[in-house]
Amino acid sequence: MTAVQAPAAARPTPVKRGPLRATARLLRLELRRNAMLWMLPVAIGLFWFTAYRKAVAIPPLWNLRAASMQIGALLAFVCPVVGAAAWMGSRESRRHTTDLVTITARPRWVRQLATWAATTCWAIVGYLGCVAALYGVTAQQAAWGGPLWWPAAVAAASLPALSALGFAAGTLIPSRFTPPVATVAAFFVLALSTQLIVGSQSYWQISPVVTGPWDMTPDAGVGTFYPYLPDLPIAQVMFLTGLTIAVLGAVALPGGSGGGWLRRPAAAVTMAGLVAAGTAVALAGTGTMDAHGMIAIPALHDAANDRPLRYTPVCSHTAIPVCLNPAYASYLPTAATALAPVLSEVAGLPGAPVRISQAAATYRQGIGNSVGIGLPGPPISGTPPVFRLLLPSQLPGPTMTTSELAAAVRSSTGFALVASVIGDNAGATRAQQAVTAALSMSAGLPQSSPAAPTRQRPNATVPLPAPVQSAARRFAALPASARHSWLMQHLAALRAGRIALAQLP
Amino acid sequence: MNIEITGLTRRFGRTMAVAGVDLQAGPGVFGLLGPNGAGKTSLLRMMATAIRPTSGTLRLLGRDPGSYGPRREIRRRLGYLPQNLGYYPGFTVAEFVEYFALLKEVPAAQVPAAVAVAIERVELGGKAKTKLRALSGGMLRRVGVAQAIVNEPELLLLDEPTAGLDPEQRVAFRALLRDLGLRATVVVSTHLVEDVGAACTQVALMDRGKIVFHGTPNDLTARGEGYGTGDAPLERGYSAVLAEARS
Numbered sequence: 001m002t003a004v005q006a007p008a009a010a011r012p013t014p015v016k017r018g019p020l021r022a023t024a025r026l027l028r029l030e031l032r033r034n035a036m037l038w039m040l041p042v043a044i045g046l047f048w049f050t051a052y053r054k055a056v057a058i059p060p061l062w063n064l065r066a067a068s069m070q071i072g073a074l075l076a077f078v079c080p081v082v083g084a085a086a087w088m089g090s091r092e093s094r095r096h097t098t099d100l101v102t103i104t105a106r107p108r109w110v111r112q113l114a115t116w117a118a119t120t121c122w123a124i125v126g127y128l129g130c131v132a133a134l135y136g137v138t139a140q141q142a143a144w145g146g147p148l149w150w151p152a153a154v155a156a157a158s159l160p161a162l163s164a165l166g167f168a169a170g171t172l173i174p175s176r177f178t179p180p181v182a183t184v185a186a187f188f189v190l191a192l193s194t195q196l197i198v199g200s201q202s203y204w205q206i207s208p209v210v211t212g213p214w215d216m217t218p219d220a221g222v223g224t225f226y227p228y229l230p231d232l233p234i235a236q237v238m239f240l241t242g243l244t245i246a247v248l249g250a251v252a253l254p255g256g257s258g259g260g261w262l263r264r265p266a267a268a269v270t271m272a273g274l275v276a277a278g279t280a281v282a283l284a285g286t287g288t289m290d291a292h293g294m295i296a297i298p299a300l301h302d303a304a305n306d307r308p309l310r311y312t313p314v315c316s317h318t319a320i321p322v323c324l325n326p327a328y329a330s331y332l333p334t335a336a337t338a339l340a341p342v343l344s345e346v347a348g349l350p351g352a353p354v355r356i357s358q359a360a361a362t363y364r365q366g367i368g369n370s371v372g373i374g375l376p377g378p379p380i381s382g383t384p385p386v387f388r389l390l391l392p393s394q395l396p397g398p399t400m401t402t403s404e405l406a407a408a409v410r411s412s413t414g415f416a417l418v419a420s421v422i423g424d425n426a427g428a429t430r431a432q433q434a435v436t437a438a439l440s441m442s443a444g445l446p447q448s449s450p451a452a453p454t455r456q457r458p459n460a461t462v463p464l465p466a467p468v469q470s471a472a473r474r475f476a477a478l479p480a481s482a483r484h485s486w487l488m489q490h491l492a493a494l495r496a497g498r499i500a501l502a503q504l505p
Numbered sequence: 506m507n508i509e510i511t512g513l514t515r516r517f518g519r520t521m522a523v524a525g526v527d528l529q530a531g532p533g534v535f536g537l538l539g540p541n542g543a544g545k546t547s548l549l550r551m552m553a554t555a556i557r558p559t560s561g562t563l564r565l566l567g568r569d570p571g572s573y574g575p576r577r578e579i580r581r582r583l584g585y586l587p588q589n590l591g592y593y594p595g596f597t598v599a600e601f602v603e604y605f606a607l608l609k610e611v612p613a614a615q616v617p618a619a620v621a622v623a624i625e626r627v628e629l630g631g632k633a634k635t636k637l638r639a640l641s642g643g644m645l646r647r648v649g650v651a652q653a654i655v656n657e658p659e660l661l662l663l664d665e666p667t668a669g670l671d672p673e674q675r676v677a678f679r680a681l682l683r684d685l686g687l688r689a690t691v692v693v694s695t696h697l698v699e700d701v702g703a704a705c706t707q708v709a710l711m712d713r714g715k716i717v718f719h720g721t722p723n724d725l726t727a728r729g730e731g732y733g734t735g736d737a738p739l740e741r742g743y744s745a746v747l748a749e750a751r752s
Contacts, residue, residue, distance in 0.1 A: 022612075025603070026604070029600055029607070099550065099553070099585070101605075103555050103585050104609050105577050105578075105608070106608045106610055107577075259574065
């Protein structure tokens with residue numbers, strides 16, 4: 001140590017302290033030495049293991065991938081972020097620097113905000129990298145549509161809130177045990193926050209892991225035919241932002257954080273944050289599931305989002321064209337091949353559809369958390385008639401292989417199509433049942449209860465009486481041209497119920 | 506006067522750590538001596554605005570630290586080295602000193618130069634980029650001194666600053682103290698009376714929360730004449746004053 005060799009630094013001038021530049025330098029220091037930096041590989045690894053692999057295994061539909069990403073990213077980041085934030089929050093006490101930093105001029109709140117901001121910055125950088133990876137892959141795979149940013153925004157808004165909560169825990173209870181305890185608590189609070197959701201009108205929908213009506217797994221049909229509703233994400237972002245502001249404001253309230261000039265605005269900020277968060281919770285409580293399977297909040301709802309999305313369908317070159325939403329273009333060959341035998345049987349018959357067109361499902365809230373999904377009316381409608389198709393993969397459920405999808409389409413849509421053309425519905429005559437069964441046999445449709453996983457239940461599972469089965473086998477044994485010409489002549493009478501079983505050839 | 510203390514007390518529960526201290530100090534190096542538990546650290550922490558007095562008046566650099574605005578102004582011109590230096594092991598020497606320069610609101614444009622000067626003054630220029638976890642106890646002590654002087658304080662409070670320093674470093678440190686004392690009030694709490702003898706212009710001796718002696722090192726030496734306990738004249742003065750205070 002020397003008293004003479006080094007020149008004394010110029011005494012700080014009382015003015016022009018460059019607060020922004022100083023804050024930037026402080027933030028740079030904190031960024032360089034932040035625990036979150038070391039937790040990033042953990043968070044990204046967890047995301048890859050628990051979210052990314054699952055997300056890329058599901059069909060490349062933006063809505064599915066976005067919903068999967070929102071939930072997966074949150075659950076992957078919650079532990080590293082809360083843990084790192086709590087660790088940083090308790091740093092001064094753990095490292096016995098409390099006296100050293102207390103006697104400095106910069107208000108404690110500013111110092112703490114810099115530490116929190118650095119932790120949050122790293123968390124968001126890691127998260128954005130994960131989003132970029134998943135959305136980048138999806139952009140290459142998806143046939144139609146674009147990224148859904150609201151789910152990404154909800155998860156992004158969660159990180160500052162989680163970081164603030166962890167940081168506040170570390171600040172208020174500065175112990176080595178605080179980070180692990182806060183981490184475990186945050187994970188369970190987040191994971192269990194949905195357990196109290198009953199029906200679509202629940203305050204708990206504010207939980208950032210809720211992407212739509214709860215207990216309805218991410219549904220490929222949602223957000224494809226109608227715009228993705230931002231109502232719930234807006235409320236969630238509002239809640240998370242309010243929570244972040246309230247927690248950070250509350251950190252400035254204890255004595256020693258700063259002077260009255262700082263604590264009074266901090267109290268006001270805390271109140272504003274609580275009001276915002278409370279309002280968001282109240283709004284989420286008014287949300288109900290709409291007919292398109294999304295949560296609509298009246299106060300936030302934009303009626304323009306109720307209009308269907310415009311798209312040019314992709315169609316097959318079969319006897320009757322099968323047309324799908326372009327988002328499902330990859331399903332077209334499978335669906336068209338599966339339906340081709342049926343389409344050959346019914347093509348050209350009076351009342352047969354001119355097109356098989358994929359339709360949007362309609363959603364109804366059932367008792368508790370159950371959701372009813374189906375077509376809003378009869379499968380065939382319009383002039384000229386169009387058969388509305390609900391692809392099994394539009395419905396919530398496990399992801400299907402190509403062969404499973406083909407089997408499901410054949411057993412559900414194929415039989416429904418034949419039954420619709422023949423008029424085989426509730427109260428059908430035995431002759432109608434026999435002709436439907438005969439055409440199904442000819443088209444290679446399953447005659448017993450289908451094993452394929454489908455929730456669109458056809459009436460193909462009803463066991464037919466022996467005389468009906470006998471007539472069906474007889475009719476099916478006819479050459480295709482004979483069947484077709486007989487149907488051309490007699491289909492109107494058959495549909496009207498004027499043909500008896502014995503009259504079938 | 507940079508330090509004006511009247512009837513200052515500080516109580517921790519039932520323990521009266523500082524029991525009515527009156528003290529005034531201007532620029533120069535002020536030594537604070539006393540046995541363990543005498544109240545030196547508590548008095549220093551009050552002067553550092555780390556804790557509030559239980560009663561009495563305290564004015565630092567002509568301001569009352571009781572209210573926020575003046576306290577903040579005092580803190581800009583204050584340097585403090587606590588007895589047990591806490592530090593962040595992952596920070597480098599330069600980062601740690603820069604961190605405190607920024608917290609002390611050294612103007613941002615002056616921070617790099619101030620940090621470099623402070624590190625040079627404690628002779629750690631070659632270790633500026635070394636992480637604190639890799640430093641020895643003596644080097645850490647010097648890092649603590651560097652962070653205390655990075656803002657060129659007008660009031661510098663050092664609690665056991667030479668603990669852990671080797672004899673060569675201690676000599677250099679005394680020179681630094683004398684240099685700092687030309688412009689600022691430096692209060693050094695220590696057990697090592699030779700530090701006081703070599704660097705201090707004024708000395709106070711505390712015992713059981715009170716100041717039992719206040720004068721120059723020579724005055725203290727004079728009080729020990731003819732007293733048998735102690736190897737050095739200043740130590741004999743120290744022992745004589747304590748014995749007198751306790752009798």
